[in-house]
Amino acid sequence: MGPTSPVDFILQPPVFHPVLPYITTIFGGLTHGKMVLVQGVVLAEAERFQVDFQCGCSVMPRPDIAIHFNPRFRSRPHVICNTLQNGRWLEETKFPHLPLKRGEAFQLLFLFGQDEVQPFDASRTEYPVAHPMQLNSSKLAVPYCHPLPRGLASRDTITVRGLVCPVPEGFSLSLREDPSHVPLRLSTCFRTRALMWSSFPDEALSHAEKVAACFPFHPQRFFELLLVCEEGSFKLALNGIPLGQYDTPWLSWDRITELWIEGDVTLYSVLS
Incomplete structure (x- = not known):
């Protein structure tokens, strides 16, 4: 099936060395079939970092977060996936094995389906399938x-x-x-x-x-x-x-x- 609108042809240009925290608009939203690639290096002393796909950019009130992807590098490294809705976190999904390491480069790929998103890292480790809230109503x-x-x-x-x-x-x-x-x-x-x-x-x-x-x-x-x-x-x-x-x-x-x-x-x- 071919694209249904001009926005399906849009590939946003890559952003190199962004200043953190970094926020940008995703043209056309996270439609079915869209991919987002994130590359970087984990700091040697890192405790955690996160990638959020959120519904707006306000500070107060805090915007809803459809997908929260949060690697943590403490004594037992793991990844947390969750959704923030109306200021409350929903039930989190935990992935206990984290191939990402402090001081090393990483590559994350997010694949957006009709009603779910699949994150992968460069080793092709698949993290738990997350089911973002349905924005349309x-x-x-x-x-x-x-x-x-x-x-x-x-x-x-x-x-x-x-x-x-x-x-x-x-x-x-x-x-x-x-x-x-x-x-x-x-x-x-x-x-x-x-x-x-x-x-x-x-x-x-x-x-x-x-x-x-x-x-x-x-x-x-x-x-x-x-x-x-x-x-x-x-x-x-x-x-x-x-x-x-x-x-x-x-x-x-x-x-x-x-x-x-x-x-x-x-x-x-x-x-x-």
Whole structure:
């Protein structure tokens, strides 16, 4: 069966001598048949290292980790494989025989299947098959409504993780008091390459403000949006990078009842 989309042809260029900790976007996500090769040298005094395939790059809240591969070099060297979901580790898988050695070069290959991943090292030792959490969910179909039954308050956060569609026109996140009143909306337009806050304090007034000079979204790229409630404002970050704040002194946070997401995106998680 041939490739189903242009992203299947993409081979990301290798990265040489990256500074650790190293994080990068995997174009198109970890689709069936994709491989990731990691080469390096274990430090002579190493206690452990890890390779994480995670769903976003924020620090707080910590992103979900679909695959955690963790060699440990203590008195009984071994490898731990696990998954972090909603801030909690699931049941780990332990591989007791570790061919990787301190002070020696290594080569790791990760093969991604339909619903599992197989790690190998250069000696072709196969580690336990790991079953990453399923990122797609019919419960997150767009348009999507995320209820906020207790409203919002200062220091509350909303995290939205997803993938932009191949040929997007745009998408938006709206905070609603009820289906007929949307006091605040964050919207993207790929035709004009604009990311905008739009506020509607009442039916007679409206205001729009551009968020960033450079348009930060791209087709077929993953993203993580973080909205943080502050006193009279919202702070926004994309993929761990702050994009500033938008003042909303007129907004009654406790009256917000839902977050509405629509447009050309596939959602992987919405947390509040």
